[in-house]
Amino acid sequence: MKKIESFSINHDLLNPGIYISKIDKDVVTYDLRMKKPNAGRYLDNAALHTIEHLLASYLRGSSLGESVVYVGPMGCRTGFYLLLRSTITQRAVIRLVQEAFSFISKYDDEIPGGSRIECGNYLNQDLPGARVEAEEYCRIISSWTEEQLNYRR
Structure with a gap:
């Protein structure tokens, strides 16, 4: 079996941040890495x-929603993983991710798509935990630059 690109990254060198994982024609896959791999602390499922x-x-x-794949x-x-059309600049992607996680860190309303009819595991939600994780990630990516989008190899 052919090894996929994301498995070729040395996860021991990978720190939280925003990375370009793959470019496939007109779609760019971004790695929104919130936790250090294999470090024992992971995102709680809820x-x-x-x-x-x-x-x-x-x-x-x-405003960039039409480009979200x-x-x-x-x-x-x-x-x-965030897959976007390649028409969005890297600077705009960083700003969009920063804005999204800032929004999540302050969100205090009903979870969109969070009802039994809309979600296959609707009881498995944790808004306070999501806000804490988003706030932590905001601190990590607050000054992220285009130069930091490449994986360390």
Whole structure:
């Protein structure tokens, strides 16, 4: 079986941040790494689920929402993948991610898509935990630059 690109990154060198994971024609996959891999502290599943709902809703509802292809959690619970059309500048992507997580860190309302009818695991949500994780990530990415988007190899 061919090794996929994300498995070729040395996860022992990977720190929280925003990275370009893959460029595939007109789609760029961003690695929104919230936790250091293999360091023993991961996103709690309920907080991760809530972040997923809020992040996807915020990004798709933003002025750049038409360029959002996919937003979803990493199975290892260390962050999210964000797939965007390549027409968005890297600076705009960083700003968008910063704004999204700032929004999540302050959010105090009903979770979008959080009802039984809308979600397959609607009881597994943790808004207070999601806010804490988003606030921590905001501090990490607050001064992120385009030069930092490349993985350390």
